Every structure is written in structure tokens, then in C-alpha cells.
Amino acid sequence: MADAFPAVLTGPSSKERRYDRQLRLWAATGQQALEDSRVLLVNSDGTFGPQSTGVAGVAGVEALKNLVLPGIGGITIVDPATVTEVDLGVNFFLEAESLGKSRAEETCRLLRELNPDVQGYAYSKPVSQLLQDPNFLAQHKLVIISGPTKRSTLQAVCQEAKNLGIPVLYTHSVGFYSMFSLQLPAEFPIVETHPDPESTQDLRLLNPWPELIAAGTALGDLSSMDDHQHGHVPYILLLLHFIEQWKQTHAGKPPSNYKEKTEFREFVRSQARTNTPEGGEENFDEAVGAVMKTISPFELRSSIREIFAMDQCQQLKPDSPDFWIIASAIHKFCEENKGLLPLPGSLPDMKAQSADYVSLQNIYKAKARRDVDEVTATVRQLETQIGRTAPIPEREIEVFCKNAADIKVVRGRHIPLLSEDSDAATTKTIRGGFALDDRLVAIYVAFEILDAVVSEVQSIADTENGGDQLRLPNIEDEELWTKHTDRILKVLARDTGTDIPPEQKDILEDAMWELRRTEGGELHNISALTGGLVAQEALKVLTQQYVPLDNTCVFDGARSQTAMYRL
Amino acid sequence: MVDGMYGAQPSPGPNTKKCSPTVQKQQQQQAENADGGAGKKKKKVTAAQLRVQRDLQELTLGSTMKMSFPNPDDILNFTLTIEPDEGMYKGGVFHFSFAVNQNFPHDPPKVKCTQKIYHPNIDLEGNVCLNILREDWKPVLNLNAVIVGMQFLFLEPNASDPLNKEAADDLRTNRDAFKRNVRSSMAGGSVRSVSYERVLR
Amino acid sequence: MSTIDPQARWTYLYKALSKNGPLTDEDWEFGPETIATLESSKILVIGAGGLGCEILKNLALSGFKDIHVIDMDTIDISNLNRQFLFRQADIGKPKAEVAAAFVEKRVKGVKITPYVGKIQDKDEDYYMQFKIIICGLDSIEARRWINSTLIAMVDMENPESLKPLVDGGTEGFKGQSRVILPTLSSCIECQLDMHAPRPAVPLCTIATIPRQPQHCIEWAYQIAWQEKRKDEPFDSDDLEHISWVYNAALERGEQFHIHGVTFQMTQGVVKNIIPAIASTNAVIAASTTSEVLKIAASCNPYLDNYMMYAGEEGVYTYTFQAEKKSDCPVCGNLARKMEVDPNVTLGDFIESLGERAEAQLKKPSMRTEEKTLYQRFPPQLEEQTRPNLQLKLRDLVADGQEIAVSDPAYTIDFRYRLNFK
Numbered sequence A: 001m002a003d004a005f006p007a008v009l010t011g012p013s014s015k016e017r018r019y020d021r022q023l024r025l026w027a028a029t030g031q032q033a034l035e036d037s038r039v040l041l042v043n044s045d046g047t048f049g050p051q052s053t054g055v056a057g058v059a060g061v062e063a064l065k066n067l068v069l070p071g072i073g074g075i076t077i078v079d080p081a082t083v084t085e086v087d088l089g090v091n092f093f094l095e096a097e098s099l100g101k102s103r104a105e106e107t108c109r110l111l112r113e114l115n116p117d118v119q120g121y122a123y124s125k126p127v128s129q130l131l132q133d134p135n136f137l138a139q140h141k142l143v144i145i146s147g148p149t150k151r152s153t154l155q156a157v158c159q160e161a162k163n164l165g166i167p168v169l170y171t172h173s174v175g176f177y178s179m180f181s182l183q184l185p186a187e188f189p190i191v192e193t194h195p196d197p198e199s200t201q202d203l204r205l206l207n208p209w210p211e212l213i214a215a216g217t218a219l220g221d222l223s224s225m226d227d228h229q230h231g232h233v234p235y236i237l238l239l240l241h242f243i244e245q246w247k248q249t250h251a252g253k254p255p256s257n258y259k260e261k262t263e264f265r266e267f268v269r270s271q272a273r274t275n276t277p278e279g280g281e282e283n284f285d286e287a288v289g290a291v292m293k294t295i296s297p298f299e300l301r302s303s304i305r306e307i308f309a310m311d312q313c314q315q316l317k318p319d320s321p322d323f324w325i326i327a328s329a330i331h332k333f334c335e336e337n338k339g340l341l342p343l344p345g346s347l348p349d350m351k352a353q354s355a356d357y358v359s360l361q362n363i364y365k366a367k368a369r370r371d372v373d374e375v376t377a378t379v380r381q382l383e384t385q386i387g388r389t390a391p392i393p394e395r396e397i398e399v400f401c402k403n404a405a406d407i408k409v410v411r412g413r414h415i416p417l418l419s420e421d422s423d424a425a426t427t428k429t430i431r432g433g434f435a436l437d438d439r440l441v442a443i444y445v446a447f448e449i450l451d452a453v454v455s456e457v458q459s460i461a462d463t464e465n466g467g468d469q470l471r472l473p474n475i476e477d478e479e480l481w482t483k484h485t486d487r488i489l490k491v492l493a494r495d496t497g498t499d500i501p502p503e504q505k506d507i508l509e510d511a512m513w514e515l516r517r518t519e520g521g522e523l524h525n526i527s528a529l530t531g532g533l534v535a536q537e538a539l540k541v542l543t544q545q546y547v548p549l550d551n552t553c554v555f556d557g558a559r560s561q562t563a564m565y566r567l
Numbered sequence B: 001m002v003d004g005m006y007g008a009q010p011s012p013g014p015n016t017k018k019c020s021p022t023v024q025k026q027q028q029q030q031a032e033n034a035d036g037g038a039g040k041k042k043k044k045v046t047a048a049q050l051r052v053q054r055d056l057q058e059l060t061l062g063s064t065m066k067m068s069f070p071n072p073d074d075i076l077n078f079t080l081t082i083e084p085d086e087g088m089y090k091g092g093v094f095h096f097s098f099a100v101n102q103n104f105p106h107d108p109p110k111v112k113c114t115q116k117i118y119h120p121n122i123d124l125e126g127n128v129c130l131n132i133l134r135e136d137w138k139p140v141l142n143l144n145a146v147i148v149g150m151q152f153l154f155l156e157p158n159a160s161d162p163l164n165k166e167a168a169d170d171l172r173t174n175r176d177a178f179k180r181n182v183r184s185s186m187a188g189g190s191v192r193s194v195s196y197e198r199v200l201r
Numbered sequence C: 001m002s003t004i005d006p007q008a009r010w011t012y013l014y015k016a017l018s019k020n021g022p023l024t025d026e027d028w029e030f031g032p033e034t035i036a037t038l039e040s041s042k043i044l045v046i047g048a049g050g051l052g053c054e055i056l057k058n059l060a061l062s063g064f065k066d067i068h069v070i071d072m073d074t075i076d077i078s079n080l081n082r083q084f085l086f087r088q089a090d091i092g093k094p095k096a097e098v099a100a101a102f103v104e105k106r107v108k109g110v111k112i113t114p115y116v117g118k119i120q121d122k123d124e125d126y127y128m129q130f131k132i133i134i135c136g137l138d139s140i141e142a143r144r145w146i147n148s149t150l151i152a153m154v155d156m157e158n159p160e161s162l163k164p165l166v167d168g169g170t171e172g173f174k175g176q177s178r179v180i181l182p183t184l185s186s187c188i189e190c191q192l193d194m195h196a197p198r199p200a201v202p203l204c205t206i207a208t209i210p211r212q213p214q215h216c217i218e219w220a221y222q223i224a225w226q227e228k229r230k231d232e233p234f235d236s237d238d239l240e241h242i243s244w245v246y247n248a249a250l251e252r253g254e255q256f257h258i259h260g261v262t263f264q265m266t267q268g269v270v271k272n273i274i275p276a277i278a279s280t281n282a283v284i285a286a287s288t289t290s291e292v293l294k295i296a297a298s299c300n301p302y303l304d305n306y307m308m309y310a311g312e313e314g315v316y317t318y319t320f321q322a323e324k325k326s327d328c329p330v331c332g333n334l335a336r337k338m339e340v341d342p343n344v345t346l347g348d349f350i351e352s353l354g355e356r357a358e359a360q361l362k363k364p365s366m367r368t369e370e371k372t373l374y375q376r377f378p379p380q381l382e383e384q385t386r387p388n389l390q391l392k393l394r395d396l397v398a399d400g401q402e403i404a405v406s407d408p409a410y411t412i413d414f415r416y417r418l419n420f421k
Helices: A015-017 A020-035 A058-068 A103-112 A151-164 A211-217 A235-249 A259-268 A283-296 A302-309 A322-336 A354-386 A393-405 A423-436 A439-463 A478-494 A502-518 A524-543 B023-029 B047-057 B144-155 B163-174 B175-187 C011-018 C030-039 C052-059 C094-105 C124-128 C142-152 C203-208 C213-228 C238-257 C264-269 C278-297 C346-353 C379-390
Strands: A038-042 A072-076 A119-124 A144-145 A166-175 A177-183 A187-189 A409-410 A550-557 A561-565 B065-068 B077-082 B094-099 B110-113 C042-046 C066-071 C111-116 C132-136 C165-171 C174-180 C305-310 C317-318 C336-340 C365-367 C372-374 C401-406 C414-420
Touching: A020 A524, A020 C264, A038 A058, A038 B163, A058 A072, A058 A103, A058 A144, A058 A166, A058 A524, A058 C278, A072 A103, A119 C238, A144 A151, A144 A524, A151 A177, A151 A439, A166 A439, A166 A524, A177 A259, A177 A439, A177 A502, A177 A524, A177 C317, A187 A322, A211 A235, A211 A354, A235 A259, A235 A283, A235 B110, A235 C365, A259 A283, A283 C305, A302 A322, A302 A393, A302 A409, A322 A354, A322 A393, A354 A393, A354 C238, A354 C401, A409 B023, A423 A439, A423 A478, A439 A502, A439 A550, A439 A561, A478 A502, A502 C011, A524 A550, A524 C052, A524 C278, A561 C111, A561 C317, B047 C365, B065 C379, B077 B144, B094 B144, B163 B175, B163 C203, C011 C030, C030 C278, C042 C052, C052 C066, C052 C094, C052 C132, C052 C278, C066 C094, C094 C111, C124 C142, C132 C278, C165 C278, C174 C278, C203 C213, C213 C238, C213 C264, C278 C305, C346 C372, C346 C379, C372 C379
Parallel strands: A038 A072, A038 A144, A072 A119, A144 A166, C042 C066, C042 C132, C066 C111, C132 C165, C336 C414
Antiparallel strands: A166 A177, A177 A550, A187 A409, A550 A561, B065 B077, B077 B094, B094 B110, C165 C174, C174 C305, C305 C317, C365 C372, C365 C401, C401 C414
């Protein structure tokens, strides 16, 4: 929850009111990140055949809508097409008066109406021309490309984005199907992953620190308490107390396996007083309920260990991003504190008297504070060592410590293009899907074939420029489809040395049949849904909160299903 | 939620159909309960009403409880009267208003004491602290469970989690003094300079 | 604007409706007939908020030409981060009207009829005119109402009386969409336990042992307000009211050394605010309208019957068939038709129920929507309704009216539609 906005007697500002419903998700820091971002949409780059403007690009436009509304800093639309009647049937951000005008400019104008705080830029020329300006792409924090588009353009944009460390989303929406992939930098770290609060409680019952131990000991003799006191001992102290009792009869060891924990739980249950008006005690119920979840030694997750082992964490450089400097400091903390991470410091609500709860909470908060201080001291040392002058803000270190157990580093991959260069892992995932009758993986392959067909159509159109337009192939050219289907099937057979069996090929046939129903055209619903999903990923990438897609998502609008693949 | 969720769902399951039957087609398959006729304009008995009708029928009131319905046609709003025949509140007559909304049983009934009484679990505004009226309410619970809980409050007032803190402190520290306070408050007297309503029979 | 050629404008949609696909029904008649059916289908949208705005746009761009929309709300500034048909200047105006006007202006040729008011204002005749009903609501109560209304409308002799209900809902990065065929598939009431109950804190915690800032806020508006400002109804949209609660909560927090009461949190607790963003709404709204298109045009199978979506970690959906409950109080036992003599007394009628072959109702209680006919227990109500036993049916119910009957011998209740002989 966001608590970054200061309370004001006059109430929140109009901006806070406007964005209230989203600030409750990504808070002021996420909002600031959004407002500092400009997103590029590359919306078309050639035809689907004679008299076609190619991609209508509605999925991309809808994605922009979902970014303009929450207040993205700016949008850039690159689209050489002019508005046709076809566009008016799919794109809500065009109007009858837009016919014949620049699609980029008209869409940009109508999108900007949604939020006066958002800057908008429109370019009615191919993106390849714009890329000649080395500063063009660098102004953006994210690129969305509407597919299918020709390989040469796609690769040029993706390569330059990769060099600049800018994430790319490559989207498709055709008929009832859609898919998109996310290209992230080689390492994409996330501190605020927003895990389920229920699943992430680090209470340290088996690794208590002196103050917490003292609080447990201070309970004294439970049997001498009156019912009121007895029924209000915070369950955390109850558990600490009973763990100590248990240890005395179990060679100094806490309950460690399932059987012992079950026994321990029954022991705790038996200690509750039942001669009360309610016939039991809520704090004991809470203690019983928490045994299985909280009585486990702290264990560092393998994903965190992997992060500590990464070069970026081991070998800091003067220009290392903040994430790696703090991660490195926390690694040191972990080594010096018997494998523990800094304490998050939050305490779940529990049955207790106000003052007792607050003092227990203070014990957790104080320990968390000390841990942050320890990490901060290390961060400062590291900064000196690597010769960094601007110190990392305290707040950043604090947030990192609080989330240390749940940080994530996504290892970015390229936009997957199924070709002779595809890696074995990708073809294996796809073959595995075919073997399991996975119809969504077949949709991905069908899209790859469509992409190849379109790429060839557009490349021919480029070379025929000014020539006989009617001689151009279009995307319904059966020869092109057969050629590229055969080629892709060969790619899929490459690593196993076996062809896809005929019965498995049927699911690809079905996918292509459905995909080709609209001859490359978009259905608004499917594009709107895809634009929602793409914007969702864009928000996660730009705010560096939550966990983005890794790396490909397919939506089947005929069966109302989605699937994710790492390709 | 990481590896397990990758890829498509394990099997297409029952959610995909090879063909897409029209709604009308499906409907032909289900011919029972055939019905037609007039009277469409009349409103239907609501789910909340139906559930309350059933719940009322399944009540066990005993001799200490009575209900009254200011408007017998409106079974969603009524009064429960409790006259404890044992315990410290014996001799008192206590009235509670019940208001059930159309979202019942998703929402619990709203219960309030209509008198100002001295009770650790009922505040001076008539709010009642009973777990199943709030945090522990579940749609499977019925009105009987609520009524049993209410009755229990008078037999075993609970000092440990009070709404009326003074009354709870009295109960906890000096049970006899608490009993005296209950008697005098029920007779319309004052306790700690708060005057209470006379509730004796 | 007749200059726009529909064939050109709807090129892609018409293609999808003019060719079959691998999942379309074999005897599906694609082409002009399907297109005509689609364009003449009257659709009702319930709610013109976060989902509703998207739904209206999506339906208009799916070829539907006759759309109605109901919403009782007016536009608030906090809607503008997602309800994209509204602008700053629209604040305070009715959502249904502004949304309808905007989409009509943008998508020429579509007719959108707004109704500013509650769904409960409308009767069966109103709902009967639509082909499909699509909901973007934030209230469980309203969903339950439309669900039971549509189920009660089903007349098996009239296929047109079955109105598919497509429902969407979102919360933060999560959402769901579902398709309900009243009486044929799992209904909203069958799925009621999928709605997480609103978490509540014991009243006594709030009153005496607060531990969290939220407890202080609840105390301020549930207890302090009642004590101090009893005679003023609390209005969560009144800034002065919220500020008062906020200050009272702050003070209480200080008293108990509880930190973290903020204005934003106060609003969140008091108004039960659910986080909402444009992207999730876009996903769920488009999912529901996609199902509407498939139902209306049969161009692909529709969702059977539930898709849940979670976007916090990648893109996760789960599509499954929610179960129809045989003991569902709404769709478990539909109204049966019963021929009755209007001149028999209620007492005799009740006796006759005990002798019916299919369900011997020996101790029934029964009512109509407006009248308690006879309630066997508690005794006070029995006494109050006993005189009805002497009255003739014609004096208690109208011809064709529905009665609901509960009997302790059955765990399920019965509904009968009484038709006078």
C-alpha cells in the first residue's frame, strides 16, 4: 500500500485524486517512474499486398490508451499510413474526419485528449528513417512494435533498443488470436515484486535476536496470568515461549520435521484455557494456526543465492546500477549474519492488547532499522571503494532491505523469431507443446509463419517500389504460406532429427486456418484485450514493480485461454 | 507461481467445445420445468427473502426469546426480545433490532440493541460485539446461530474483549460489584455517572 | 456520415463472420445472415464505469448497432484514470449519458440509449427486449439481482426468454469474466462463494484494543461519529466528513502510539476502495465483449464458463467450468407452474400441497415478494399470518404470481407460479 503521500488537512491534490485508484497499487514512486517515461509505438511499416496499408495497429494504440490514462510522461507514434475506412472499423482513436489524414497524427491527437498531462509526438514516416537520428530511440523508455512486420525493421529496432538497454514489446493481433513477446535487457532487476503478503512473513521465531528472546522470557509463568492476560499474549510470544519449553525436552532443538511440528502444534493447543466465556482463546488459535508456517529455519531462496553469485553483484564498477551495489551490500550482510537477510520489520496483526502489540512491533521495527543501518554502512563503503560520488538515497536502501527476500532478476531474452538461428531450448519447448496437444503453442508457430510471409511481401514491395503494384504478392499467397510452413517445420525438426508427426501437424493446420480467417485483419475485441495485456507489461517494466512476462504470451480468443512461454 | 504456470493448461478440459451450440440449441436439451403464462410483471421472491423464510422456520427460540414483526409481510426487519431466565441479567427484557439486507446471506444481518444497557459487549449506542455478526460471518451460518450467540452474551458476558470497557473492567476486577451494577442499571439507575434505561420486566 | 462504406469499414469483422474456422459449428450459416443477426442484436450494458466504458467502445466496434446502457452514478475525478470516455469537464454528469454520447459521436451509425438509474427500476418487459446482457459492476448485490431476474424470466416454451449474461469484474491486476446461460449453466448465485468476503475486524478490537492504523480509522467512523455526530448521516464523498474521521483517527492513533494513519488510507477504509487500473479493465472488458460477439454471431465457441486472470506475475489465466449447484437457491429449483382454484382458501391450498406426488410439503411456509402468506415459525409470525389461512387465494395472490415455499423436510426451497383455473 502506498503511504508516500503526506496527509494534508485540505485533502489530496487533484492529481492524487485523479490517480488514487492506481496509486494504491504502485505508489508515488511507481507513478513518478511512469511520468518520467516516454513510450514509442512503431505501428506499421509496409503493406499486406496491393492497396493495403498493412497492420491496423489497434493493439498498440489500445496499449497506449492504457498508458496515457494512468499518466505516462509521453507517447510517440510512428506510422507512415494514412487513415482508411478499414481503420474506422477497428480503431476507436480515429474519427470520420480523420479519413485520408496521417494515422499517426490523428491517433496521437485523439489519445492525448484522454489526459492533458501527457505529451504526444507523431511521425508519418517509416521508423527506419527515424532511426538514422541516433538520438531518436534514446528518448524512450520502452518500444512497442505492432506486428507482423518485416524482419529487417524489427531486427533494426530491437538491436538498437538492446544497445540502449530499452525494453521492447512486439505484439500481434490477428483475427481471434494474439501474441506478444517482451525483450528485456540482459538483467532486469526488480525490488518491489509485490508478493502475496500472506506468503511472505519472516518472523524469525527460530532465529530470534536478543531483544525478541528477552520479550519471550519476560512473559514469565503463563499459569500465573489471569484469563484476560492469558488471552491477550501475542501469539508470537506464545510460540517463542513454547519453543523454549519444547527445546528443554528435545535436546535443545526446536520442532524440526512435520511430525514434530504436528506434535508441537497439539502441545500449543493443549495449553489454551477452555473455561473462558468463548470456550477457548483466540491468541492460542492464532498460535496453533501459525505453527506450520512460521516455525521453520530461515532459508535463503535459490533465486537470491543466484543473484548474489552473479558477476554484477560480485564485481562492482563505478557505474554499477544502485540495485547491484545494494545487493552486494546485502550479500555481505547475509554472510556476516549466519545466512540471514535484513529483517523486513513488519508484523502481522494479531490478538493482543494495544500496548503489547505496539511494543512487540517496535522490537521488530528496531531490528529492521539496525539491519538497514548495517547495510547502509556497507553501501557507503562500497561507494567509496568504487569511487562513486552520489550516494544512493537512504529510502532506496530501506525499500530494498524490506523486500530483500523477494527481489528478482529477470534475464532478458531477444524477441523470439523462429528461424534457423533459434536455439535448441526454444524448439524443444515448442516440440514439447505439440506433443501435448498444446494448441496455444501452435498459435505461436502460426504467427511466426504469418510473420515470415508478411516480411517477404513487404520486402518485395520495397524493392518493387514504383513498379507494377498489381504484380505484388499479398499475404494470401498460398505459395508463400507453403514455403514458410515447410521452412518452420524443418526448424522444429532440426534438433530432434524427427519431423513433427502428422497428427500433431493438425493443430498447426487448425491454428493457421483460424489465424487466416481475417486475412491479417484485427478484431477490435482481441486487440483491446491484447492492448490491455501489453500495457500491463509496460507498466510493470516502467515502474520496475511486480513481475513482467518472461517472455512470450499467446491469447486464444476462440477458446478464451492464454499461455506463457519462455522462448 | 513460477514454473507451474508456464505453458498452456494441461488439457483443454471441459471448457472448449468443438462446435459452438447456439443458446437456443442448448435450451432444447433442457426441457424440464417447462413453464409459461402470465404474471411476468409481478416481482419474484428474492433470494434473501427466501433464505430468511427458511431460517425463521428453522429457529429454536426456547422460552426466553420472542420475535416481533412490525410488518409481518417484511420478514427482513424484525425485533428479537431476550428475557434471560438465569445469570446476571435475569429479569431483564432486552430488545434487538434485526435488519437483513438483500445481500443476505453474503452479508450478515445488522443487529442493534434498541435500549441503552450496561453490558461489556454492547456499547451505549447499541452496537453488539459478536464475532459471527462481523468478522466470522459466513453465508452457511443462519439466523439461529446469531440468536444463540445473542442469548449467550447474557449468560456469559465476556470481559476479555469488550465494547463497554468500564463494564468489562468491573466484571474482571470485581464480579460482585459488576452484578450490583447490572441490577441497578437494569432498574434504570446510573453506573459511573451513566444513566441506563429501565429494562426490568 | 453516410460516406463511410460499411463493407470497407467492417472489412475484417465481415471476414471473420463470412468464413468458418476450425471451431465453428458445422451448420453455422456464415455470411450476410450472420452479419444481419449481429447488427440487429440489441445488447444491454449494465454499468458505465471502468468496465462499462470499454464495453461500450468494444461493442460499437464489434458491429453492434443497438446498445443500451444503465448506470446510476455520476462522474468523479477518481474515475478519470481509467474511464476513458470522461473528461475533467464531465465531472458530476451522469456516466451513462456521457458515455453513450461519446461513443455515438465517435462510431457513426451506432445507437446507444442511456438510462440513468438503478437496474431495479426496470421490470422483466424491459430486460426481455435484449438479446444479451453484459455486466461491468462493482456490486455483488446488483449482480445477484440481475442474475435472479434473468433466471426467473426463463420460459422454456420461449427460447427468446433466455438471455445470456456475460459478467466481468476486476480488482487491481486481477479480474474474471464469465458467461452465464440462465438456468442452463452455473449462475452468479452458484458461484457466490468465489467472492472473498470483505475482511472485517472484530468490533471490540476497534473499540478497545486497536493495533493497526486501520483500526483507528474504523473506530473514528463507526464509533466516534455515532457518538459525536449522531444526527448527521455520514457521507463518504464529503471532504469535511472524511477530514473529521481522519483527524479523529489520527488522534486515536497518537493515544495508542499507532503510526500510519493517512488521509489516503482513511478514504480507502471508509469507502472500501478497490484499486483499479485501465489495463486490467481493458483485458476483462474485451474478454466479455469477445464472448458477446461469439454468442451473438456463433463465429466461435463462447466461454464455458469462467476465465480468471491475474497479471501481477506475467500473464496468468485459468479457464474452467464453474459448477452448477443443484441446491442453488436461485437456479436450483425453478418456478413450476401450478393450476389452482382461486376460490380455495390458503389453508386448503396448503393441505393440498401435502398430498402432491412429487414433493409432499407437510409443513410449508410461503410468501410472495410482497406478502408473507403463511409462516409456521416463529409463533409470533405464525399468529400474525394465521388469519390468511381463511382467505381465498384470489385475495392473497394475483393470477400468475410466484410463491416461494420452504419446508423443513427439504433442504431446497420451491417456487410455484400460481395460474388460476
